[in-house]
Amino acid sequence: ETGVTQSPTHLIKTRGQQVTLRCSSQSGHNTVSWYQQALGQGPQFIFQYYREEENGRGNFPPRFSGLQFPNYSSELNVNALELDDSALYLCASSLALGLAGENTGELFFGEGSRLTVL
């Protein structure tokens, strides 16, 4: 158990719809990162949130957006869903120690939300 919880665990959407995934970070952690893991692939970095602001983004279009709340929990929103968005979405929390959110990358992962887009 990492203390990182994600919801929902599974969901099915149709193309064009919007989805919101939620993540509660481990106690004491102030940073949340989101990853997309397609079947048979390693996780791909979507973005990270620190101090309620996006602090680093991977190669994902703007229809992938997020929020971080004062209690450090986070949401991932995906608009205009496409078939290729079908994947396991992983949330990871960590503790950033520097003023700029420097993070050594030791992440604690949740079990993920499996999204299927039909």
Added chain:
Amino acid sequence: AQSVSQHNHHVILSEAASLELGCNYSYGGTVNLFWYVQYPGQHLQLLLKYFSGDPLVKGIKGFEAEFIKSKFSFNLRKPSVQWSDTAEYFCAVNHGSGNTGKLIFGQGTTLQVKP
């Protein structure tokens, strides 16, 4: 762009056999290196990490990895695997500057240990 390459996609071993999983990365600067493991039905968890110092690092459950800077490699080893080591193994890297928690993962290696 940075990338991480894991040479073996699927490895099948018998119990007590030795294990070595290859990992190479492409980035010329300072890096932090990780191996994560995902047991069936469980979340990703950290197996071991290298930040600096001794290039031979030891992790949980008897695993170790060696950082060879000249080869851009961070191979994972275990002298004698057990059935419970059956899992998916991911190598990952991020900038040593520690700027963001962005990890670049390899595509993973599925290890199947036969009893």
